Amino acid sequence: MINSTSLSEITILHSKLFQQFPELRFGFSTKxxxxxxxxxxxxxxxxxxxxxxxxxxxxERFF
Structure with a gap:
């Protein structure tokens, strides 16, 4: 499953598969x-x- 977070104009997509690894910061960006x-x-x-x-x-905006 893919969830999204919007930070002003930027959308970051997150996968629940990686939530079991709290030390891992993971996300897909869009354009x-x-x-x-x-x-x-x-x-x-x-x-x-x-x-x-x-x-x-x-x-700078993404990270």
Whole structure:
């Protein structure tokens, strides 16, 4: 089962399968709420050609 949490503009998806491991912080991000231009959105990777400054800001928002 997948649940979601919204933090302002950002949505983080959580799986109940990982709740049995309280020491593990786990979630899936979506593209919604990022500062990067389409198609990157909330891109968190420096390896896909996105502006590194946008990636820094996206990581700050997500983490």
């Amino acid at each position: 919604k709420g990022g500062v990067s231009h389409i198609p990157y959105g909330l891109n968190l990777s420096y390896m896909v050609g996105d502006d590194p400054n946008h990636v820094d800001e996206n990581r």
